[in-house]
Amino acid sequence: xxxxxxxxxxxxxxxxxxxxxxxxxxxxxxxxxxxxxxxxxxxxxxxxxxxxxxxxxxxxxxxxxxxxxxxxxxxxxxxxxxxxxxxxxxxxxxxxxxxxxxxxxxxxxxxxxxxxxxxxxxxxxxxxxxxxxxxxxxxxx
Numbered sequence: 001x002x003x004x005x006x007x008x009x010x011x012x013x014x015x016x017x018x019x020x021x022x023x024x025x026x027x028x029x030x031x032x033x034x035x036x037x038x039x040x041x042x043x044x045x046x047x048x049x050x051x052x053x054x055x056x057x058x059x060x061x062x063x064x065x066x067x068x069x070x071x072x073x074x075x076x077x078x079x080x081x082x083x084x085x086x087x088x089x090x091x092x093x094x095x096x097x098x099x100x101x102x103x104x105x106x107x108x109x110x111x112x113x114x115x116x117x118x119x120x121x122x123x124x125x126x127x128x129x130x131x132x133x134x135x136x137x138x139x140x141x
Contacts, residue, residue: 051078054085058096066103077102 055063067074080102084090094102 047078047082050082050085054081054090054094055099056093056095059094059099062096062099076106080106 051060051063063074063077066077077099081090081094
């Protein structure tokens, strides 16, 4: 009888450990909880809804093509468009030409601020190691 109870306790403990291991592996993989997933999904739906309201179909298509090429650039443009919409600066739907102008202005702004400019490292010599120049100086005296 004690062996049966011990076997049941072991089985229950094993099931508990398996469940904890599964939940920890989900957290380590970035799975998060169901509440976080729902919240993230709701935010994405809200963004899509706002963009759907402020973009004409051609502009939305162009933004989709930009997203395929460079996700970070598309997110940057989306953030700018949502900010403009929330501040009331958009009076009508954004056309494809207006989206092109926005992209151009973002690119120019990045060039002015040096965001895309790669830096060059300059290494200067600290010693004078050219013996020929030293000989030339001594011969001139």
